[in-house]
Amino acid sequence: MPVAAHFPSVVITVLLQLRCPRLGIQPFVRALCDVHGIAPRPYLATQFSVAFDIYLAIRARVHTRVQVALGRNTPNWRLRNACPACLYKLEGEAPIPLPLLATIDGNNSLKRFWRREREEFDADGKSVPGASKERLDNRVVPGDYYLPRIEVDKWSKEGLEDLMRGFVPGSEVEDEGEGCTERRQNMREDTTARAYGMYDETGIFPALCRHGFVLVVVDMVKSGELAKYGFAITAHLIHVLGELGLGYDIGCKFGKMVQMHPALSKLAADNNFRALVGAFHGHAHNRRCQLSNLATYVSGMGLEDLEGCESFFSKSNALAATTRYATAFHRQQAITTYMKHADTADAYQGLSVLLANKYRRALKIKGTLPLLRETMASMGVETRSVFETWLQKERAYLASLTKEPTQETLQMEYYQKLVNLCDHETRLNAIRGVEAPFIPAPQDTTYAEAAAQTRRIETQRRHAEEVHAKTLAAVQDLEIRLGIEPRWTPEDREWVETAAMLRNRRYQRALDELEGLVVARMFELSKVNMSDTGYKLRKHIAKALQARSKGVKSALDTYNAAAAALSPPRTPLTWDQIVNYAFLSDFDLLREGREDIRSEPWAQPGGRSAMDQHYKLLRADEEIARLNLEIPRLVTYMADEEAFLIHHERRLREEGSAGLAHQVALQRMERGRFNALHMDRLVKLSKEPGFTASLLRGVGMSDAGLPQDTAAPRDEEGGEEVDDGGDEDVDAVADTLEHILRVTA
Known part of the structure; x- marks a missing residue:
């Protein structure tokens, strides 16, 4: 590949990138120099970058x-045919719910450094980012993998937070994700909305089908x-694919945001x-x-x-070394080329x-x-339909834990104020019972000390009276709001309850x-064994885990003390039980509701295991129906694609377009x-019971x-291509043989 348009002095004859995305231009050029024995x-x-751009442009x-x-070449043709298993539909298929399953997520590994001048300082002495010194390059990467920035920016809404404040949930499903926000970093608006000064592009946000084909990014x-x-x-996906x-x-929150978006x-x-x-x-x-x-x-x-x-990112992160600067x-261009190769070859x-x-x-x-x-x-349990009833009971129980009734909240506040009032009265009576010291004559040397002690006692009495009066006023206000006439005493039933x-x-x-400490610990444990995690990061996470383990043990002691204070007391948890929790949702069953669910079958370990197995069996039946x-x-796509391309290859040769053929x-x-x-x-799979x-x-x-009207003809039994009886062109046979030998080699 020449590096100049008219009089090239250097040509590039070897290219290797897609199978090793982390291989950059500098090491590859040095390797070529080593091969040719030049400095x-x-x-x-x-020059290599120019040649590579020309090469990719020619291929495009x-x-x-x-x-x-x-x-x-119709709009969105690649997207409509990205995955044969998802999108190549056949006649006579039975409809299934959610015919297309995809996944989206953000990844900040493929950031790009923003070239700027050195920082400046304004009149107040504050640092101001320097002017951009990015090279002007108006070229556009061919293909439709990327959605343009201008198209994405149409969906930004400055008043999105105000819109969310005015959103009123209409069913119990609307607020089922309450409490998930604190666990997920990308739900925090103050974190995700801030701009990064060092980078322009701060990552990619792709959508993949369930078979790993890239739909859009x-x-x-x-x-x-x-x-x-x-x-x-x-x-974009709904418009094109339905x-x-x-x-x-964060699908729980994202679903609610889609439901309330005025245009979506x-x-x-x-x-x-x-x-x-x-x-x-989901854990x-x-x-x-x-x-x-x-x-x-x-x-x-x-x-x-x-x-x-997550699997896609584990491979695409190798591009970071070559795209950062x-x-x-x-x-x-590098990201698009990689995604195209990943779709085709992986x-x-x-x-x-x-x-x-x-x-x-x-x-x-x-088989289970x-x-x-x-x-x-x-x-x-007689029938599996009982598990559906158990799930509804569990959902209703968890819904009852989301908010405390106002009446109960006021009663607990009133009880706490009564306890505080009793403590303040005891303290006030104790202070009032203290006699003031005898104050000697002014000429006595102990006069100053006795006077200071008297002032301290009077000050304590005044403060105690003021605190008692405020607490009494709060108690009286709560009695009016709750309609309580006789004040509760420790012997009353309401006090005990x-x-x-x-x-x-x-x-x-x-x-x-x-629970919050265990959440953080589980995610940090997953990062320790993550591939491409450097030594320093592993040591940092290990130290954090050691410190967090002490915090977990302290929180465990606090929990066991609170559990022992219940009536009847709850079974204490051990360190082994905490570290072996596989699902963080197990904590939800430890919560104390207004009803005792410990005797419920769906709250027992055996009942929960059986219920989970029931739903796995349901999903397995659905998976087989989808497969x-x-x-x-x-199978149909492979046969149709082969016949379609052979048909057009012949047509192009007959029309004299040997290059296109x-x-x-x-x-x-x-x-x-x-x-x-x-x-x-697939044949091996078909032999399994x-x-x-x-x-x-x-x-x-x-x-x-695939356009059916231009596909190769079929015989009456619908399988093989019909032989039209004509002799194939000798050159076509030679080319085919050459291709076969090349692939074989």
Whole structure:
């Protein structure tokens, strides 16, 4: 590839990047210098960058011409056909709920440093960021992976907080995520809304289907995860693809924001949009939120965990080393090129593996049905419909814990004021009982000391009287508000019952503190073993864990003390129980409600395990039903795509466009190299007991991507291509043989 337009003196003959995204220009150029035995030169990196840009531009131009020749240049064609298993629909398919499942999330690894002049100082001595010295580059990366910034900014709303204040929940589902805000950093507006002075683009915000294909992506600009990024992606996907189930680590809050958005709420409601919480991040949400938003309890979700973004980020983070100091164009070009390669060479290559693993997992879960029946028999449960009743009871119980009744709150406040009043009266009587010291004659040397002591006693008495008067006024005010005529005494029944309620409140507050510390500990433990975590960060997290463990032990002691004060006392927790909690929602069952649920079957460990197994079996049945649609889609897509590209390759050769025909053949081979592997894996899967999907070729719908009217003809039995009896062109045979030998090599 030449590096100059007319008289190049250097050409680049080797390119290697997509399989090692962290490989930057500088080390690659130095490697070329080592291969050719020359000393590195500073200008070689610039020349290589020019050659690489030309190379990618030529490939993009060729791809565009091929798409035009194939009739695939309509708007959003790539998005409508991004995933064969999700989007290549067949005729006669049975409808399923949430036909498209996707996941979104923000990632701040792919930040780009903002080149600026040195900071300046204003008249007040405050530092002011220097002027930008970014190189002007108006080039636009081809393709439709990225949503333009101007399109994303249309969804920013300055008055979003005011709109949320005026939002009134209309059902119990609206506020089920209450309490999740404190656990998730990207829910905090003061954190996510602030701009970063060092960077321009501060990360990416992609949307992926459940099979790992990239649907669309936006750049986060001078901010963290703002609502406008999710709004823009959601609106675009609904407009293009229709009904959608979207997983997000803050899906509980994001769903409410979509419902109240003036421009998005109707569109989302008309297309049955559903915001959900991923399986991993759902552990940090309270139990009530999980019952409404976690995939395990949502009908139609199957066994999907909605955590595909985390796997994608673990690979794409390798790009950070090469994009941190790149220009805006080169950064976006590198990300787009990587995503295109990941879709073609990774997501498509592993599609059959993913489908087979999902099917085997669903069959394995279905194999636990006899064990569940044995458990039900031992518990005296006759039908699995009882588990649905248990879930409703659990939801109703957790709803009763969200807010304390006003009457009970006032009663507890009145009780506390009465206790304070008794303490103040005791202290006041004690001070009044103290006699003033004898004051000797002024000429006595102890006169000053006695006078000072007398003043101290009088001051204490005056302060005690003032505090007593204020407390008495508060008690009288509460008596009027509660309608209490005779003042409570420690012997009254109301006094005893309210004292018990106050002990329960202290118990729950101790439980909240313990839960928050365990939440932080669990997430830090996950970061310690995360790939690409440096040594210093691991040491820092380890020290934080040591300090947090002391805090957890202290909170555990406080909790056990509060639990022992209850009547009857609750079973104390041990350190081993705390560190082994798998789900943070287990804490919700420790909460003390207005009814004792310890005897309820759904609150027992065995009952909860059986109920969870019941819902896993339901989701396994749904997963198999979904896979029984996706597997025939993949089989049909492979056959239709092969026939379609062969047909157009012949047509282009007949029309004299040998170059385009050659590129169509390369495109056919690009994905066709994996088709034999896909069929081999699916055939092996079909031999396992319980497999019910079809491996026969179906009939694709005309709007599913491939134009049916231009596809290769079929025989009457609907399978193979019909031989028209003509002799193939000798050059075409030679080219095909050359391609086969090249792939084989």
